[in-house]
Amino acid sequence: MRRFELAEPQTLEEACALLNDDGDAKALAGGTALLTLIKHGIFIPKTLVNLKKIGGMSGIDYDRQRGLRIGALTSIYDVESSPLVCQYYPWLAEACHLVANIRIRNMATIGGNLAHGDYQSDPPTALVALDASVDLTRGTGTRQIKLSEFLLGSYETALQPGELLSALVVPPPDSWRGTYIKFTTGSSEERPCAGIAALLRMEQGICRDLRLVVGAVSPRPVRMHHAEEFARGKEISEAVLQTIGAEASRVVDPIDDLRGSASYKRQLVGVLVRRALAAVIH
């Protein structure tokens, strides 16, 4: 592989200082995304800051009031196999399980997945539906912002120079029921052509609340606010499913990529949204 300098800080403060002092330095977590870009010559680093020797940045806590807190260096596999995640957020476990293959999930971290800002990924879509937030630290102080405001576009995030994503915070699941659907146009471990997260709150057959997020078709996961509004207070009949699917298909702004053309993705979104909602209801 191409040569680079490797800094191996032992603390978060040290890592932030290194990133702050050298604007060209890039943080390295699981490495499954960044090392691939380096191998392909797409990214040419001078200095990488290896985060894996920092202690205390992985682990999963759950509290009924505060919800879920996941350290940034927790592997995707540890998220999908966490009994807490499986019990309270099964659709998040599913979205993590659908990432790449077992080897990548053992290596890749949830913080790296989010900070990388790759729109062709599964966890961000499920996490935006869950209204998750991320902790961004400079070592000295920490700010928390919504994931939906953190993910700005393809490989673009709200991370400032010298900042690191240190933890992921997910509100309590309350009475949401949900699902995450991944659709690939290649083999099973492929990146998603489209990913749909649907969370539904039903009361006596009536939709009290809906969160619908379409991921991987455009540069960031997109909440379908109109469709959510339309569904509230309605019985989710076949006709309502059709309308919501059509609305999602109309609203998305897909981009052409290796996984499908924009017009294909637009068509696909309508179908997948109906499937996702039907899966939650039944």
Added chain:
Amino acid sequence: MKINISTTLNDRTLEVSVYPNQTLLEFLRDDLCLKGSVEGCGVGVCGSCTVLVDNRPVSSCLMLATDAAGKRITTIEGLGRNGALDPVQEAFLKHQAFQCGYCTPGMIMAVKGLLLNNPHPTESQARDYLSGNLCRCGTYVEVLAAVQELAGR
């Protein structure tokens, strides 16, 4: 500048120096002459370079050698004991679960990882777990037969 690390490879503790940009796969093959783990795609897709880190399968082509520090690495060379093959290797032979053999070390390590994680996988669990190990000769059916025997199903 090289980085000094201490790691456990196939049950032996090693004190070694590695380059910052050296992958674990390069370190195993070029520095230690352990040629069992092979590079296929180089980007974590094919599984030919699968090794176990703390009993979990990873792509050694995407892992920096320095990250082996403090970890327990198991490669295909570490499976047999006293000249005897590992049960996974025996099952692969019995079911002829290979053809050209290029993917075989990685496939065996992935099966090893599966069985350490779940000693009695169903066929669908095995398919799911092994879906990221590609065999271009198409020996999947034989691999799954070997796994089902190992799983006692």
